[in-house]
Amino acid sequence: MPTRRQLADALRVLSMDAIEKAKSGHPGAPLGMADMAEALWRHGFRHNPNNPQWIDRDRFVLSNGHASMLLYALLHLTGYALSIQDIRDFRQLGSKTPGHPEFGVTPGVDATTGPLGQGLAMACGMALAERLLANTFNRPDFPLIDHYTYCFCGDGCLMEGVTQEACSLAGTWRLGKLIVYYDANGISIDGKIDAWFTEDTTKRFEAMQWQVIGPIDGHNPEALDAALLAAKKDTQRPSLIVCQTHIGFGSNKEDSETSHGAPLGEESIALAKAQYGWEDPPFVIPASIQEAWDAKEAGATLEKAWNELFARYSQAYPDSAKELTRRMRGDLPETFDECCQHLLTTMLAKTDSLATRKHSQACLEAFTACMPELIGGSADLSGSVGTMTRHTETFDPVQGHGNYLYYGVREFGMSCIMNGLALHKGFIPYAGTFLSFADQAKNALRLAAMMQTHCIWVFTHDSIGVGEDGPTHQPIEQIASLRIIPGMEVWRPCDGPETALAWQCALTHTGPTSLILSRQGLPALPRDPETTAHIAKGGYILRDCQGDPQLLLIATGSEVALALEAADVLAKEGILVRVVSMPCVERFEKQNSAWRDFVLPPSVRARVAIEAGSPSYWYRYVGLDGAILGMDTFGCSGKAKDLRKHFGFTVDHVVSEALALLR
Amino acid sequence: MPTRRQLADALRVLSMDAIEKAKSGHPGAPLGMADMAEALWRHGFRHNPNNPQWIDRDRFVLSNGHASMLLYALLHLTGYALSIQDIRDFRQLGSKTPGHPEFGVTPGVDATTGPLGQGLAMACGMALAERLLANTFNRPDFPLIDHYTYCFCGDGCLMEGVTQEACSLAGTWRLGKLIVYYDANGISIDGKIDAWFTEDTTKRFEAMQWQVIGPIDGHNPEALDAALLAAKKDTQRPSLIVCQTHIGFGSNKEDSETSHGAPLGEESIALAKAQYGWEDPPFVIPASIQEAWDAKEAGATLEKAWNELFARYSQAYPDSAKELTRRMRGDLPETFDECCQHLLTTMLAKTDSLATRKHSQACLEAFTACMPELIGGSADLSGSVGTMTRHTETFDPVQGHGNYLYYGVREFGMSCIMNGLALHKGFIPYAGTFLSFADQAKNALRLAAMMQTHCIWVFTHDSIGVGEDGPTHQPIEQIASLRIIPGMEVWRPCDGPETALAWQCALTHTGPTSLILSRQGLPALPRDPETTAHIAKGGYILRDCQGDPQLLLIATGSEVALALEAADVLAKEGILVRVVSMPCVERFEKQNSAWRDFVLPPSVRARVAIEAGSPSYWYRYVGLDGAILGMDTFGCSGKAKDLRKHFGFTVDHVVSEALALLR
DSSP: OOOHHHHHHHHHHHHHHHHHHHTOSOOHHHHHHHHHHHHHHHTTOOOOTTOTTOTTSOEEEESSGGGHHHHHHHHHHHTOSOOHHHHHTTTOTTOSSOSSOOTTTSTTOOSOOOSTTHHHHHHHHHHHHHHHHHHHHOBTTBOOSOOOEEEEEEHHHHHSHHHHHHHHHHHHTTOTTEEEEEEEOSEETTEEGGGTOOOOHHHHHHHTTOEEEEEEETTOHHHHHHHHHHHHHOSSSOEEEEEEOOTTTTSTTTTSGGGTSSOOOHHHHHHHHHHHTOOSOTTOOOHHHHHHHOOHHHHHHHHHHHHHHHHHHHHHOHHHHHHHHHHHHTOOOTTHHHHHHHHHHHHHHOOSOEEHHHHHHHHHHHHHHHOTTEEEEESSOHHHHTOOOTTOOBOBTTTTBOSEEEOOSOHHHHHHHHHHHHHHSSOEEEEEEEGGGHHHHHHHHHHHHHHTOOOEEEEESOSGGGOTTOGGGSOSSHHHHHHTSTTOEEEOOSSHHHHHHHHHHHHHSSSOEEEEOOSSEEOOOOOOHHHHHHGGGSSEEEEOOSSSOSEEEEEOGGGHHHHHHHHHHHHHTTOOEEEEEOSOHHHHHHSOHHHHHHHSOTTOOOEEEEOSSOGGGGHHHHTTTSEEEOOSSOOOSSOHHHHHHHTTOSHHHHHHHHHHHHO | OOOHHHHHHHHHHHHHHHHHHHTOSOOHHHHHHHHHHHHHHHTTOOOOTTOTTOTTSOEEEESSGGGHHHHHHHHHHHTOSOOHHHHHTTTOTTOSSOSSOOTTTSTTOOSOOOSTTHHHHHHHHHHHHHHHHHHHHOBTTBOOSOOOEEEEEEHHHHHSHHHHHHHHHHHHTTOTTEEEEEEEOSEETTEEGGGTOOOOHHHHHHHTTOEEEEEEETTOHHHHHHHHHHHHHOSSSOEEEEEEOOTTTTSTTTTSGGGTSSOOOHHHHHHHHHHHTOOSOTTOOOHHHHHHHOOHHHHHHHHHHHHHHHHHHHHHOHHHHHHHHHHHHTOOOTTHHHHHHHHHHHHHHOOSOEEHHHHHHHHHHHHHHHOTTEEEEESSOHHHHTOOOTTOOBOBTTTTBOSEEEOOSOHHHHHHHHHHHHHHSSOEEEEEEEGGGHHHHHHHHHHHHHHTOOOEEEEESOSGGGGGGOGGGSOSSHHHHHHTSTTOEEEOOSSHHHHHHHHHHHHHSSSOEEEEOOSSEEOOOOOOHHHHHHGGGSSEEEEOOSSSOSEEEEEOGGGHHHHHHHHHHHHHTTOOEEEEEOSOHHHHHHSOHHHHHHHSOTTOOOEEEEOSSOGGGGHHHHTTTSEEEOOSSOOOSSOHHHHHHHTTOSHHHHHHHHHHHHO
């Protein structure tokens, strides 16, 4: 039987070899964390390599994602569908072993990581998901949902502010089954961290209501085992296990930042292997070590026992079993279509002027009534963004139930936690803040798009319509910035029916959506069944002229009513004008060219796009010959109506720009 | 003589009245912090209302910027050029009293605040600036630079992760003259914070090497005076004074979130004024209170004494006096032009393939040699982003000198600190990270653009050229996202001379600049004096054809060489092709239409834009009839050359797209 150190060394050599072959990668962290990984993955981690989707598996997030080879080595050795050839293909185009772990690419990778800190923040979301599902679905003698969320993180993760935001919430929420291993190697890329990271981490995490264990020797298996036991014992607090380790362990670059981000080189590898007493050639793992790592049988046994539990549960609680299955699959409830129909009918009947954030709240009233998988929240703007409904119940950290989260003023942490909730499965997280603060969450939105998590961001106060709060609170470039994140759907509805369809699409779409909503009231617009039916296409003719149009007015959100008013004036002057509402450009772009050319006939070059935001985005539709009414400066503090006039969002201005094009 | 409470009440009534008149604003915080403000501004704050630019004034940052009326009341009452009419015009378009404090709009406002947490982070930068300048310019008996940086912040600021990032550095850097008043009122917008902010703040800040004073009664002037003394006494650690206050103090909405973000209403105001014993009509301040607040004379005396000190200093150390004046004015050194000339000559002589990040480092070698106002740094990527030079010296927290900052993995905190350094004056901060992590700093870049701070961001690893690190590290939408921030200049140079000009423009431009630089080597391009002379125009003809072009190829950075190669092939096929390099769109857009039409003749519609990033931005130049070679998906992990081929950045692809347009 190999020693535990030898088992850890197997992770080390695979990491070194793969990085060396790729001539690219980060050996320092895998070498440093190999003993931590051996201790956790062989002495406590409950998973089934045959089925990375098993819903009650423990979750594992490698927050210091540059240590990806450590994770790939673990997945390979324990028996996931990750072959030695995959390991050899580390960092090659099209391989299952990319430079940083990518959710959806590699079986067994629970989250995409790399941007430091976000993995830990997502792990907080996963642990919350577990706690909530357990509370909802477990029954006496049926601990159906009962797993841990583990996370490895490094010094860099703890420097990033997002970990403060998320860990503070994890402490407040008493996520006792979140266990974080902190790889405290004292080195980051610039060298010894003493000069830029002097925090007393123990004290900091205790201040956030965490249990802090250690510092322990991160290379001592027994210390690691004891720490894990202690971590599990505290069921009320998340645990941070401070593991003192040596980056580049066993190599001649140990304890040096030179081991961090570049292959060790053949000579260093040879020396390290000699140090480990490792004699096999690259990519060869002795059978005894392979065997000791292989977790397929143990994993199958674990899942089998769970499946039996679930079978008994299904008999005792058939409805709950069905519901859990539905939620974990991400299927919509049976009543969903009906709910949408009813909502749309209600919206069509409204005649009052109302902010789209209010319409959004009405949508949420409907959907939170029939979709328990919705878990809402806000970064301390619940009233303003309309994310609470009669069916939301604030999460209770003591009891562990609820479907609404007060995230505090933490947009980035909130968004990462949403990603974690969605990655876990069983939830569709939605949460809101002001659109201008989407900036703070930007990289989490990017990761959401990359992972295609089913999250919905409710961004309100979407333009100078914010009014008196001024330029810091008035988005300009934010809408365009969100639209250009690949894979993010962005909706900016103009009225109740568009808001209803935006929500419906956000809930049926399996990736992330950003909803862009007005603070100010917008008029109910005249609609016929056809225009309503076309909303889901993302861009459509809201009002047309008789015959071929001379002029296209393209608008979104609060500017659609303005376009309609301007069209009235232009029509009176005999101009054949078409008004196109474009609530979701991404959807419009997915339509076939017949639809796109029908809505925006290529021959019509007199086009005016109107959106109270960065004009940049709209050249794609107006080209070199059109005009854009947008904002290429910041806004101002003032009454919204004064600002709209000041910045040219007036009927006169639209008309004069349009006429200038036709001259 | 009015009591101190009455003096504080003057701030309260002005705040209430102005907010009521505007029918918009945040009364809760001004009412809660008025006693803190009275204590600081009348018992310790060294400033001169006659001259808000006095370089040795204490700095004041209102991090919870929604309390703007408190600051405006302070500025008005102490004697800044802010009249009672300005107060009456609170939150009106064009007024000097916008909804949140805006640097450059209101005399005496040292920073634009509103997005929570960033004010505190900027204050850290200001305090660092003071310490560095003092170290450089003070002489025995000449404490020329000797002021405090004060900051008021609220619960929301401390929830935002950016304060963890910046305050951690402030502790590490021993910024003993940074004094932060924490308005611990226990309420944020969603209500009592117990449910989402359970941190032990004292412990957290002690963990970051801060002195924590209190909690004290934030309405007790004597306690506040004692706290300020204690804060000043500790010269080695920044101080956090925890002030327990009542939001909406003295009103019937005291201790309730309902006082936070909406006018109190006439009835509540009447009740509050009765409670205060305040009998004057709105906007009327009794003469005795006016007089007690007036700091003009005291301020003039303070500055006069300092001016005398400076006069003596100028005699004793004429060169240092001149240099300090130059730096505080933001004037360039006399050797600047020579340095630029020499640098450009060197760049033109280079023939090797080199990454623009390496060219950038060469530029910094030159400029850090002659510009002591440059203060560099990196978010833990110093080697990769090339921000250290032979002339940089790491900041020493004990001695207080140096011109290079190890920010750790804290992009957002770094960027706020850069803003603070620039706002203080005396420095041009530059710092680097990978472009994909610009996301984390986004809102600080936005504030930089809004305030027009003279900061330079060095963003390297600017595309799929990153290679193996994969999509999390490969920017796609980031370049376009930066370009659409109003007032931000974005340079993406293609070779050494363009990099030199980019740096030169960044240093002469008075607002913020983002430099977008390649990880990978780029060939030295053939140049003549004309093309070099045109770089500063932002967009210019790098290679032309004989006669009028049929086709325009527009490219930036790493894609310019590709455009040239493709142009060779096209020229061989008899196509009249022009290659336009567009390193800085913002500069190009500032040229007159004659130049723009000369470079991009409106009649030539066969246009191909090439940039390994979001295509979205380029429609403005190719319109509906052109083509864009960009990326509208995320990248992949793989060798850079494989990725460039995979994503179509090849000569063949450019040629085929171009030919398709001409068909």
